[in-house]
Amino acid sequence: MQAQDNAVGQAGGQADGWAGQVALITGAGTGIGLGVARAFSDAGLALALTYRNEAQRAAVAAQFAAEGRPAPLFLPLDVTDRARWADVVAQTVAHFGALHVLVNNAGVSVFGNTDEASHADYDWIMGVNFGGVANGLVAALPAIKAASGKRSVVNVASMAAFLPGPQAGIYTASKFAVRGLTESLRYNLAPHGIGCALCCPALTRTNAWDSALKRPDAFGQSGFAPVSEAELRQFGTAFDAGMDPYEVGQKVFAGMARGDGLILTHPEFADDFREIYEASLAALPDEVAPPARLEIERLRRAAMAQAKAGIAVGLADLT
Template structure:
């Protein structure tokens, strides 16, 4: 597929976790649109397979960066390497993550530190490392933080995972207002079931986070769980939807259509939970200032604390 008319053609994009799953789908869609790529990875075999795909297509080979997204010093070094290699950075897709499940009431500190450190901390590290460079670049620029439908839909086995994705959602929705005055787009992407190997994250647990409160999971059980992912969306389709959302300047990119019932329930439950009483005028005035400030920020105005009171 070709997106030769993309407004991002020729821009430099960094995709974390860019050699497998959704990250690879994003990289392939971006390549089809003419973007130049830097891809972070952990596994050498996956890196080689991705390099072979680009070679077979006759495309420019991405700049491959071996990176643990929790390593802040390595992230900063990677950002400097991307800028030295390409001269500028225009797009950041914070995609790398782990999918690890277990009852939250049994979780250990290591469970929290590992999952939050990758899924939320990795996004933070990407923003801190690359944001100054993206703001300094010219032309179309964009940040995409890939969360999950878990950013809206909690589950009994996904408490820490859900917390990490809720955190990415809140961070991204606020960051959007900060980046608008700089002409930088910002999107939250929440994919659902996708054909990836994310199910095996628990088998890749680092030794330094080895004290889990979750019961050990047998590989056979994880493989059975992984069969659900076979019904998932093709990662390339997710990548094309992210690209199209960026091109439109969408703040929220939802890739899967099957959640209207869930969103309706969230909306109706939230409205029903509001007290049926009048709010005092002085509180209403503050909330109206907040709404006005948000609209102004979205339109490109820098908002300070003085605009909120």
């Protein structure tokens, strides 16, 4: 409870400039998306929340009313639907007058041996987890660039963006892709004064484990073994030990408000990161690189530093 209280205080202390800004949050009908929505509401942001079914919308509306929060703008959205994305952004701007923050949160968690995966498995998981983020960026960035004041893009990935697993190959690939996209996009948005954060939560108290039970018919030709609902529900009990989504949301807001490029919400991964770091260093050849290559890498680092400082960088800066 102490960690959650600290997150509340930290977020509240950094809310200056964010109150009144407009945030569009995907997958906000449940789980982390809802936790982020509540934390952003604490900081005084106006909210447009996307959801997948009417039961989610009604439950969130009732919760916001019971907690005395301003009513959000609710917008149904399948993040793979590009035309609908355009409508959602247009409706948000029409309703509030601007859009300042995009939180790409919606995703699916599906497990199975990657060597058995079908095209449909790849198309579904990558289409939602990576394609949904890309669709959101294409639709929302023009409006965010046109707005004024504090602005940001937060792409919610997962600790799977750093830590692969034997049953989550495509899921892991999608989160690695979101990580790479976000870390590159950050340099492009800095000259516009727009923050860009990669958020990688770990085990959270959500129903993310049940994605396989909601698989769309269009992607029904799976190469994975048939899902045992009993086994899946047993796996889902692990999520009971997860962090409260509201606490995740508070940490997301605090990180965004600080301007962090990377938001890690869970503390239990020091050993994993140390192993990645040490294995990466050990894999480098023990030899001296030629001066011409060293100069190219010096220019790359200098260009990255310029971009991070808000100076636009082009190809000419890399040679």
